[in-house]
Amino acid sequence: MAAAASPPAAALEQLSKTKMFGGHNLRFRHQSAALGCPMTFSLFLPASPASKLPVLYWLSGLTCTDENFIIKSGAQRAAAAHGVALVAPDTSPRGLNVEGEADSWDFGVGAGFYLNATNEKWKNWRMYDYVVKELPKVLSDNFEQLNTSCASIFGHSMGGHGALTIYLKNTDKYKEYDATLLVKKCSTLSTPILVDQGEDDKFLAEQLLAGNFEEACKAAGAPLTLRMQPGYDHSFFFIATFIDDHIAHHAQFLKSG
Numbered sequence: 001m002a003a004a005a006s007p008p009a010a011a012l013e014q015l016s017k018t019k020m021f022g023g024h025n026l027r028f029r030h031q032s033a034a035l036g037c038p039m040t041f042s043l044f045l046p047a048s049p050a051s052k053l054p055v056l057y058w059l060s061g062l063t064c065t066d067e068n069f070i071i072k073s074g075a076q077r078a079a080a081a082h083g084v085a086l087v088a089p090d091t092s093p094r095g096l097n098v099e100g101e102a103d104s105w106d107f108g109v110g111a112g113f114y115l116n117a118t119n120e121k122w123k124n125w126r127m128y129d130y131v132v133k134e135l136p137k138v139l140s141d142n143f144e145q146l147n148t149s150c151a152s153i154f155g156h157s158m159g160g161h162g163a164l165t166i167y168l169k170n171t172d173k174y175k176e177y178d179a180t181l182l183v184k185k186c187s188t189l190s191t192p193i194l195v196d197q198g199e200d201d202k203f204l205a206e207q208l209l210a211g212n213f214e215e216a217c218k219a220a221g222a223p224l225t226l227r228m229q230p231g232y233d234h235s236f237f238f239i240a241t242f243i244d245d246h247i248a249h250h251a252q253f254l255k256s257g
């Protein structure tokens with residue numbers, strides 16, 4: 001009997017390639033089965049590695065595409081130094097023309113929240129499946145220099161919360177989409193979580209509620225370092241200031257794994 005053939009690797013269209021810190025920023029488009037539309041993602045590959053590169057996913061915030069982080073954060077310097085590949089997906093499906101998809105900056109296009117929507121109208125908004133299942137497979141099928149089983153995840157705002165929920169869900173497989181609820185149910189977390197929060201962030205008091213997450217981590221015994229950063233706001237200027245610490249934080253666990 002013939003062995004079952006592997007499914008063909010997803011076709012990737014390369015949109016750009018730019019050298020930086022000895023490595024390359026690459027940008028691709030592919031047809032997403034999870035979302036039912038073409039999707040773009042950005043990838044920073046450090047210079048030719050001696051061994052396969054661990055992967056660090058960055059999830060961006062509301063209104064972003066895959067490009068904001070790559071253009072504005074300066075994360076490539078630390079990623080090149082630590083030998084870690086950066087992957088930045090887009091933040092939602094696009095071009096589906098769902099009624100009302102672009103009416104609000106914090107709902108629909110550019111606002112996928114890294115979850116699987118349950119409402120029929122928003123059935124294409126399956127960013128959880130895209131980030132957790134489809135994108136890692138696309139990467140492993142197309143980039144032999146990546147070790148996608150050695151991966152970590154971080155992000156900003158909607159994406160910082162998305163990174164926490166994806167990490168916490170894949171420890172215990174809970175269904176909720178709230179990091180503060182999820183962490184209360186995780187009694188066995190040993191890998192520390194690093195969060196930087198600007199004290200002058202206009203979203204802090206009403207939406208981000210970092211103190212609630214800190215309380216929940218304390219109650220669950222989950223190791224959290226929450227650094228309140230005086231004077232900083234919600235912008236990429238804040239992200240660029242602290243991004244090196246976050247890459248070093250993830251790299252120490254990726255390299256010891």
Ligand SMILES: N[C@@H](CCC(=O)N[C@@H](CSC=O)C(=O)NCC(=O)O)C(=O)O
Pocket residue numbers: 060061062063064068072105156157158159234235236
């Ligand atoms: N339009 C909004 C502000 C939008 C904003 O601040 N977006 C952030 C992410 S917010 C959380 O998910 C962002 O990263 N923007 C892209 C950028 O390049 O700065 C408003 O007016 O309040």
